[in-house]
Amino acid sequence: MNDLIQSIFGWVVESPFGQFVSAENLLLLTPEFLLLVVISVGLFQTMSDRLDDQKETWKLSVLGVFLALFSLVSIFLIVDPADGVSYLFMDSSTLMPSTLGLPVFYDMFRADLFSVTVRFFLLLGTLLVLLFSRRYIETRSSVPGEFYILMLGATLGAMLMAGANDLIMLFVALETLGISSFILAGYLRGEPKSTEASLKYLVFGGTATAVLLFGFSLLYGLSGGQTGFQEIVQGLQQANSSGLNFAVVSLMFIMILGGFAFKLSAAPFHMWTPDIYEGAPTPVTAFLSVVSKMGAFAMVIRFLFVVLSVAPAQEILMPLYMIFGVLALISMTLGNVAALKQTTIKRMLAYSTIAHVGYLFLGFLVMGVDSISSILFYLMTYVFMNLGAFAVAVQFTNETGRDDIAAYAGLVQKKPFLAFYMTFFLLSLAGIPITAGFFAKFFLFQTVAAAGSGYIWFVVIALLNSTISLYYYINVIRLMLVAEPSDTVIAMSRRVEFATALPVTLALMICFLGTLLLGVYADPLMALSRDAVSQLKVTDSQMLSQSK
Template sequence: MNLSLISLEIGVALLGVLVLLAGLWTPPHRRSALGFCTALGLTVLLALLVKQGMAIETLTDSSGGFVRDGLAVFFKALFLLAGILVTLLTMGFANRLRTGGAEVYALNCFALCGMLFAASANSFVMLFVAIELITITFYVLTSLQSHRLRSLEAGIKYLILGAAASAVMVFGIALIYGSAHTLQFNLIADGLAAGHMKQLLLFQLGALLLLAGLAFKIAAVPFQIWAPDVYQGAPAPVTAFLAIGSKAAGFVLLLRVLYTAFQVQPDGPRLLEPTAMFSVMAAATIIFGSLCALRQRNLKRLLGYASIASAGYVLLGIVALNERGAAAVLVYLAGYLFAVIAAFTVISILTPEDEDEDLSILANLHKRSPLMALTLTLAVASLAGIPPLAGFLGKFLLLRAVIEPAATFPWLVAVALLGVVASLYYYFGIIREIFWGTGQWWTEKAPETAAIKLADSQVVVLVVCVLGMLAVGLYPQPILEIANAAVQGLGL
């Protein structure tokens, strides 16, 4: 076992354990120092990762279950960045948590550790263990505000549905092992290529169940049912981490399983009819997310439905089944990171302690805090795909991936464009509420006008997110190159 290969993961796990221990001796009013130390530690790890650079050469450990290639490094950097921002965001939120003010940082680290392993998973054992580490940590994080009924409800729902999804996935893995006699992605691919697979039908059934488990992680229709409730009930920083981290982990695993293990190609052997399956799934996901978001007034629930719709757009990159589509997935997720974290930062600051996140809390935001109004406007515009922000680049690349070689699915493109139009409606509802909202018009209560004072950590998160969205959108060359290099190792 080559320990230097997994030094990053060991670092994050150690950091988590250290924070957990330090939390025992930290008095409550000094807890934000813990968050600061965690963020600092993660930043150092990110710096080390970036310094090593996008390792193009592929390194695997002795058993072949762990791989470190361009794709893994890209997603590791993405997850670490998300982890840092979420930790900073949690610092401003920790006073709302009645228990676990210190443990929440450790749990964030453990979830992050699971994501880092997911980015490198090259066998089904590693895939399952990484997913379970992420999901079980999120069960706890979701129900962390245990004095709020909604938080508990979300936790229970996530636990039950997530456990069912895991069971389905593990059954799928068992069937795959039964027919392929190996759990390692490369060996499965070899077996498929050589035509050794005797029980191809059984293998396909296993693959189908496995993909169902992964679709649950990315909240794609018909496995989306948990997303709105969990997004609404979980504490805002947790929702942010769930929206980017857990979803991106699902996508990196999906990419690896499809391209490295199953070797699906447009003109390859007919396995599972991936193009048809994923195009139907993408279209259904976009339609469901967009329609449900249209009339939604709860801000977190609205973003929950919007995240379902955006999972549908990311699936477009997988429908394409080529390198360009995979690279588009990476670029989209990079832009999505900044937009989603920016939006949830604003929500976490604005939401009153015991009320719902109704759209009316946004009224007068441009007077109360210009920075937050600017950030939320940019974030929402980026999510809607307005140029020149990061979200536009991602959506454009995803659509181009489906259209360009040959418009195989005109109806899919039409659905995606309709979804974009619908998203303009519900995202601009948010912007309208910021600048022209009249607060709770049904109670005739005048909207708040008191200025909001932001903590330093919150300002840092907001500024980083704004810069990130603008940088990816205005100067896309580096991220495009990185993404293109990262997908080289997928075997497309």
């Protein structure tokens, strides 16, 4: 296998850069490099003023994301014929996770099963967003090209977040995602709401980042000046032998948690979410609520799991884990109750996102391999069901220019498939069986309830919350299926332009199949997420024992 890698990347290693990189490093980051190449080429393309050239960028971006997806899968599934070990999966003879080339660039980045899984779904999510955003952006902006490039930039940031194993790397990745998102949110320059969204996002995001950085600086000090996750743990262990100050450790934890909660839009740090989701162009809202959220969750999972849920931080912070439970309950209740009264589909989905984040936080409350892996599984299903709902919303806005819920009345009579897809995705979000959303909720709540009798109340409240959530989801379904058609729907044409509708249809099909298949047979992905999360823990202890 090494010969193969050498023959592909040998020239880089032999070049003057060779002292910084190894061939394996390059191989493991191929998807990211592919995105970089597409971004660079695309930027040249967007220099042209001609709209046709701008439109070419869409094709380039889709191709780039697709290639990145393909390379990600193929690289990590390749099995070395010599020893039968693939990069990711267990070695069949020893049943140990393969550690081939996991650390990349001096352990700044980890290409383990967890990051590869998350990166796969990030790329898939971006691909879906790109598929259904084309018509929306091209009819609203004179320079659609940059939109796609910025989206790829944001995806790159999210992908790096998924594997970041160092505070500095984490911060750089976070900012790559953040800055791209600020611009994306304000992409419709003519619309005041979009500009407002962008500015709000920038101000709020900047503040949250500052809080997060302050937490990081405390951690840096506590660990004796370390930035790598494993080094921090060791540093904390050394510092603990001479006694760690509880107040400082908790301050650090709360600062970091505040920053994270903001990024994940958990209540009470959620204020920005509805305004920005409403103001931003709908595809961007979809991107923010799925891809960006998944990247942020991956970052938080790795950080909490590798750094803070290991001794000595874990012993000190154990009593503070209840904060996750409180945030979870506030988020889900507030999100669901606020969503009841919303009149636009984007705001409703924004509040529903807050509620879903609340459910997911229950997994952090328990902080075990099972619960974290059910968070990961939930995020996977969320990619399909939420992006599906957004795809329908984008398609509806494309055809009617409206995004208020009342306009959806009677949709089934004009566009039965669109209404059917939306019904399915909303039922999945509500957690009705035979959809992915049901199993995601079930696994999550089950692991939380299994953690101890003290947690059963959280589960009961979460279940009652999902009853509340059904009210607003089913309200949309009722309007679409039951109510008499609204004027907007009556004005819709039955005819479908095949060429423009094809990408959206493709995206809808992928989302539908994903939601359905995960609802009928979730076992493989469930096992994958469990392997990924347990490997996060295993490789780490291995690394620690090696270094000792």
